[in-house]
Amino acid sequence: MIKHIVSVLLIFVISAKCSAQFLLTYDKPASKFTTEQRQDYNKPGYMQEALPLGNGRLGAMFSGGIEEEHIMLNDITLWMNSKRGLSEVEQSGTRVGAYKNFQKVREAYRNDKYGTSEGSMEALSTKYLSSHQPLGNYAPFTDLYVFTGHDSTVVSDYTRTLNARTGIGTVSYSINDTHFKREYFCSHPNDVFAARYTAQNSKMNLKIKVGTLHKKNSVKFQGNTIVLTGKVSMVQDDIEFQQLVHIDAGNAKLIPQEDGSVLVEDATDVKIYLTAYTDYLPVYPSFKGRDFQLDSQNMLNKALNIGYNNLKKSHEQDVSELMDRCQLKLNFEPSELTTDELVKRGPSLELENLYFNYSRYLQISSSRTAPVPSNLQGLWNGNLKPAWNSDYHTDINLAMNYWMVETANLPESFRPYIEYMKMVAESGKFVAQESFGIGKGWSMGLNGNVFGFTAPNTHGRRMQQSGAWLCQNLFEHYAFNKDKKYLEEIYPILKGAAEFYMAFLAPWKDGSLLVYPTWSPENAYLTDKYGKLNKQAYGASFEQQLALNLFTDCIEAATVLKRDESFVKQLQNIIPKLTPQKIGQYGQLQEWPEDWDSPTDQHRHISHLIALHPGRDFSPLITKEITEAALVTMKHRGDISTGWSTAWKANFWARLHNGDKAHQFYQFLTSERAYPNLFDFHPPFQIDGNFGGTASVCEMLLQSHLRSIDNSSNSIENAAFVAYKKDTKQSNHFVPVVPDENLANASYILHLLPALPSAWSTGTIKGLRARGGFEVDIIWEKGKLVEAKIHANTSGDFRVYLEGKLSKLFSINNGETVVWKNE
Missing domain, CATH: 2.70.98.50 (putative glycoside hydrolase family protein from bacillus halodurans)
Structure with missing residues (x-):
């Protein structure tokens, strides 16, 4: 009888924990x-x-x-409140014939015409390039x-x-x-x-x-x-x-x-x-x-x-x-509080666990097989004039909506993004031609809708080329599934984006190639002299990083698909000419090619760390000087942020291998930036914070973005591909590296528990996805790995990195599992 009571109690506890993990x-x-x-x-x-x-x-x-x-x-x-059914050119939103004045606009950039007055970069961009077509709203x-x-x-x-x-x-x-x-x-x-x-x-x-x-x-x-x-x-x-x-x-x-x-x-x-x-x-x-x-x-x-x-x-x-594919189980006792009271109570493991699972639920609920992706509010909007049009913002939000589909094991949710990108590439070729006079490839501006709007924003201070940012997600999907048929599907989009950038890049005063017009979302510089709307710039660091990311991805894709040798050579020639990344006067990573950063600037965007996350080119393991500069930047920007910014900072800190700092931001997101129904509190509601927050949890527990190009080396510094090297002439400059010819076939390095928070001393995670086509289950106790099971969804190679040690190369066939124990 006593045994029966104990078993009933055990079932009740397990059931309560299960409810606490999924039930609002x-x-x-x-x-x-x-x-x-x-x-x-x-x-x-x-x-x-x-x-x-x-x-x-x-x-x-x-x-x-x-x-x-x-x-x-x-x-x-x-x-x-938008238009459809126009001609092919007009439907893109571009100003027909705008390219005739493009060089006049660029001249203002070359002559440092800052501010917003007549003749400035912004004024001329607005006058000659910005769209007049209504974007409309969801x-x-x-x-x-x-x-x-x-x-x-x-x-x-x-x-x-x-x-959930x-x-x-x-x-x-x-x-x-x-x-x-x-x-x-x-x-x-x-x-x-x-x-x-x-x-x-x-x-x-x-x-x-x-x-x-x-x-x-x-x-x-x-x-x-x-x-x-x-x-x-x-x-x-x-x-x-x-x-x-x-x-x-x-x-x-x-x-x-x-x-x-x-x-x-x-x-x-x-x-x-x-x-x-x-x-x-x-x-x-x-x-x-x-x-x-x-x-x-x-x-x-x-x-x-x-x-x-x-x-x-x-x-x-x-x-x-x-939902069962990927499950996080932290060690907590269920409170039996209602969800709104759980949020009011403040940070807790119970809330953090529920938020992770709930965000995965929101992902599958707002993005499955629809013809367009989730927007700023995912799927749910009750206002005729919603915040920010509830549209597609391409200066982080749309991309952030899809960060966690890979790591948190919901790749089916990515299909609407792929279909949307096909539409963007089709529309964007007319923008490339009519706005910028570029006859190859395609261009995407800052905002999009479901009617193929890809033109520059109506405000000249918001000029941005978003193709490289959007393509990053496309290639990441391949990195996780290694499906060549999929790579064939998206290759024309990647190539088109790269072709546009190759033509759009222009030499600057030092002879290096940079992107302009552009900005660093949504930040201003030299504000004391030119005001808070002085945003339009040249060669913003984030876009230079993304251009390198795109060119490298295109080289790998073309190599895997065995095509376009001349195109690959063009990319290889252009990469070393890109404007370098620079460390500024405060030891910070510069946001612009000029040293305009302010140590008191706490802007919510930190776009110039995009090569840290979701990119893969900055890492404390292989680019230590750049990482130190990134840490200075993070300190300058501070801790208090909007919802999506809090989520991104959690990801940054995870990539910096500071689990407690990453956890601090995730805690803040799940309590201070959550409404009673756990929608992200931007404010107002934006769903990207939910998705970005869950992505950060995955990054705390598993990272797989580094590649081993020297499998004979036991040192990760020597084994991993490094995308930036120090300039031999200027020690604070770091120049892009042409990818090694072996990169396309290089194995991914699975870094286990890279940023485990001390508050999560014991727990399990099932079904995390790693690049290379692997799923990983992890058990840890007292802050240490107990066991990791690495399951192959496709045949391939990988190496494990744990507690400063890099393993040998593992070769594994589809369906096989490697069990890694910390002994």
């Missing part, structure tokens, strides 16, 4: 989504408290309201309301939950001896939102209503289905959409109302099926053509034939398979 729970509904909140995204409430569901295209948030349940719906393709879709008639003052045992492992949201409560329950999910296998309302010991009377913020709409009820059709305002060619809400209430009565709503009387079990589509297709330049009405009806018919229980079962299997 609340003892009250979310706030109502007021008109004021929908008009002003800075007003807190529904968006910070309601719980998100999604299948990568169709998204939902539910409030759990007792009298009124408000379910907000989104479609990732729905934008407004739009809310529809709203589903379910009115219960229940009195919240007599409710007991209220619970609202979201299980299964993707099921629930609401339950009791009134006297009647128990009411709701459950919600967005199915990816069957592309449908589904809900179920049940009552035990009584019956329900519900009112179901749909609506939208878009004025052009109509609602009708036919065949147990509420049909909502509408148009969304565009500057050119309004977008059409349709939503079907089918109600299956068994033998209960359905009574349609004049406003399109439906009364459900005397029901004990009500199932709701919702399908919806827009007319958007990712076809440049029309971006139109989907038969949204037929697709809505066909998907609804399919869902009804499958039935609710089978829909739910396939959904849970789909989500849990992805």
Whole structure:
């Protein structure tokens, strides 16, 4: 009997820990989504408290309201206030013929025309190069309301939950001896939102209503289905959409109302099926053509034939398979606090563990097989004028959204990014031609939308070439999967980006090649003299680093695919001519080629450390002087940051092998920069902080970005490829290195527990991915590695680095596992 009790207690503890790792729970509904909140995204409430569901295209948030349940719906393709269907050239957003004045703009850069006055770099960039085309914004879709008639003052045992492992949201409560329950999910296998309302010991009377913020709409009820059709305002060619809400209430009565709503009387079990589509297709330049009405009806018919229980079962299997691949388990005792109270309590291992798993859930919910990637808010937006348009910012945010798909084992989520990049490359070739007079390759500016906008931003101070940054993610995906078929798919995009940069680079006063116009996002320099908007510059260090990264990736890709020898030679010739990275007067890594840095500058962007992370060219193991300069820069920038900046700093510190400092930022992110529903608090909400935070956890536990080009060496300094070497003439300059011919076949170095925080003295991580095509499970106790299992998803080689020692080369076949123990 005693043994039985012990076993039951053990099962309870394990179950509680499992719930604490995946379950968001609340003892009250979310706030109502007021008109004021929908008009002003800075007003807190529904968006910070309601719980998100999604299948990568169709998204939902539910409030759990007792009298009124408000379910907000989104479609990732729905934008407004922009244009589509223009000519191929115009659809890119470029100013036709702008290239005729390009050299006039460049002359201002060569003559150091700072500031914002007439004739300055910014003024001329705005006048001659910046787009006049409206970018538009991501739009809310529809709203589903379910009115219960229940009195919240007599409710007991209220619970609202979201299980991040299964993707099921629930609401339950009791009134006297009647128990009411709701459950919600967005199915990816069957592309449908589904809900179920049940009552035990009584019956329900519900009112179901749909609506939208878009004025052009109509609602009708036919065949147990509420049909909502509408148009969304565009500057050119309004977008059409349709939503079907089918109600299956068994033998209960359905009574349609004049406003399109439906009364459900005397029901004990009500199932709701919702399908919806827009007319958007990712076809440049029309971006139109989907038969949204037929697709809505066909998907609804399919869902009804499958039935609710089978829909739910396939959904849970789909989500849990992805969620179970990678699991973090820190050593903590569950608090049994609700999630909002857990956040209020402050930093804890329980919150850090939950945040990691929840962010992976948000990833699969907002990016799966949709034609466009997740945006600044992922998938969820309820405002007609969202923050920063809820668009695609290419000065970190879009890239950060996809950092963790590789390391945290969700590579399927990357497909929308790949498809988007194909569209960007197609559109961007017209920008290259018309904005800059470059007939090869493609260009991308600072902001993007779902209609192929790739032109320079409307503000001249925001001039940026983003192709190299965006391509970094593309090649990283190959580094993790080693799939040559995929490399063939993306190679034209990589090559096109490199061809543009090769033509765009120009010699500077010292003869080196640099990028201009550009800026260092979103920072200013010489502000005492020229003001806080003096941002436009030349040769910003981050972009010089990215150009080297891109050229190196192209050389490797061409070598692997055995093509383009002359193109490779051109890249090899141009790399040594790139402007070097420099250490400035304060010992800092310079943000610009001129020594303009200020030690009191605490700007949230630290773009000039991009070669530290997510790049791979700065490392405390092989570029020690540059690393010391990076540490000075980190000290200057300080600790307090916005959400995404906090996440990036956590990654920086992990790459600097300072686990406690990385953990400090992750702690701050999970408590001080988290809303009650754990959405990232930028402020306001931006989802990149969630994704960047989880990426930082992976970096603390495993790093695999360094390559061994000398497998006979036991010293990592001698074995690893080094991308920058000290200039023999100027000791504070570090010049780019042409990659060794062996780099394309070089094995990756798996650095185990490179930045383990002391607060995480004991734990496990399952299913981390490493470059080279490997998965790694790690167990550690008392701050030391116990065991690592390295599993090959493709045949290849690797070396292990642990506690200052570099292992021999391991060769492993697909499906095999190497067990590494710290003995």
